[in-house]
Amino acid sequence: MRLLFLAVLRRHTGNAVTAQRVRDHLEAAGHECILKDAFDFESPSEIANFIKAESLEAALALHLYRGGRLLRGHGIPFGVIFGGTDLNEDVNQGEKNKVMGKVLEEARFAVAFTESMKETAQTQWPHARGKIFVQSQGISTAPNAAFNWNSFLQRSEINQSADHLHVFLLICGLRRVKDPLYLVDAFSEWHQEEPNVYMVIVGPEVDPVFTREVEAKVKRSPGVRLVGEMAQEDLHAVVKNSFAVVNSSVSEGMSAAILEAMDLEVPVLARNIPGNAAVVTHEVTGLLFSDPQEFVQLAKRLVSDPALEKEVVANGRDYVRMYHSWQAERDTYGHLVRMLEGSPED
Missing domain, CATH: 3.40.50.2000 (Glycogen Phosphorylase B;)
Structure with missing residues (x-):
């Protein structure tokens, strides 16, 4: 599939690092993943035009409000990954909370990094209870052996x-x-x-x-x-x-x-x-x-x-x-993205 992946790609942030890693997982599963900064789009119509121009078949967003809200109403299947700010801060703002609930109504799946994040989301949006999965961030470290x-x-x-x-x-x-x-x-x-x-x-x-x-x-x-x-x-x-x-x-x-x-x-x-x-x-x-x-x-x-x-x-x-196995994270996203293929009833 040709996938759009929306995330806030500001350098030196956890979201940017996570987005790059998840994109690698999706591409390893054989998908073409176009990673775009959510802040590059000012309106849903710009997203709609981009989806059409790029012949995109599905989408993924990191951060329920900043990315997920841009994917609503375009007719393509999508999933979301909770960030930190959406559940720790945005959830306490009435209008943002309402928008994020609407995003979860349309999303086919949502990923939380921890059980506590999942519990918070389920408490806020009970209607999404059956579509929230937990996948911790995978870690792979490689120190520079020549470092002084x-x-x-x-x-x-x-x-x-x-x-x-x-x-x-x-x-x-x-x-x-x-x-x-x-x-x-x-x-x-x-x-x-x-x-x-x-x-x-x-x-x-x-x-x-x-x-x-x-x-x-x-x-x-x-x-x-x-x-x-x-x-x-x-x-x-x-x-x-x-x-x-x-x-x-x-x-x-x-x-x-x-x-x-x-x-x-x-x-x-x-x-x-x-x-x-x-x-x-x-x-x-x-x-x-x-x-x-x-x-x-x-x-x-x-x-x-x-x-x-x-x-x-x-x-x-x-x-x-x-x-926090890197391989387990890769396997999970490979499985989840298959939920975006075909119609919801398939």
């Missing part, structure tokens, strides 16, 4: 021996929902007590105004560094060499950075929000914190307790390899 950790430390202006260094890595596009400044003050205070601990924010610019705010704050904060965009294999190598990966987001659908850290056998400390708690079990697969002070307490505990570090690393690795 000491060069990265120099780039981060960390002039200490790597032997006794503890680098906490926060990976996010610089936008407010990721809240990269949430831990900065508390971490900086800890660094002044223990100069061998550093927090490095690997944060490509997404929101230019907010990026300037982050840059200014980091410059005033001892022990905190900001590094820009990195190639994926280099970033995986940085994760592998770090002491722990941190997530401080206000809202998450499913954090690829957390899953990749688990796969690379690196401890995870994550803000206790629903999207993170769905994949991080406290003191089992990682550590969950509710405020900056608790983060520092847990980070100190992790540094001083090798047995805890070893346990959460082993459990995290086993969890991600059992529940």
Whole structure:
């Protein structure tokens, strides 16, 4: 089939990475998949014209509101994948909630990353109960074997021996929902007590105004560094060499950075929000914190307790390899897209 895949393709976002991976799965199943940014279309009529011009037979959308609403009423079968914002934020806005319910009426299937996301969707739109499937994000990591950790430390202006260094890595596009400044003050205070601990924010610019705010704050904060965009294999190598990966987001659908850290056998400390708690079990697969002070307490505990570090690393690795299989994700999308072939009664 010739498929249209609509997603928000803003660089350095989880949606863009997920969309590229799902497109690869669909093409591996033998379909021709045209991936387009939902923001490129201003009205349903533009979508209708594109569908006709490209002779498209079916469609898929990532994000129920931003992408899914554009597919309604065109007469072609489509499926949707929930993002994070649609279920965490848009669902609380009356008009958007209503539109998303209408999208689910027409969609042949919907994919949620977690059981909790599925439960939220079913509570909001009971009529869609029978068409929501759960498929966790698949993870495949490949660190750059030639990566030089000491060069990265120099780039981060960390002039200490790597032997006794503890680098906490926060990976996010610089936008407010990721809240990269949430831990900065508390971490900086800890660094002044223990100069061998550093927090490095690997944060490509997404929101230019907010990026300037982050840059200014980091410059005033001892022990905190900001590094820009990195190639994926280099970033995986940085994760592998770090002491722990941190997530401080206000809202998450499913954090690829957390899953990749688990796969690379690196401890995870994550803000206790629903999207993170769905994949991080406290003191089992990682550590969950509710405020900056608790983060520092847990980070100190992790540094001083090798047995805890070893346990959460082993459990995290086993969890991600059992529940976030890249091959299982490929098989699921290959199966689901067959639901778009023919009429609903077929």
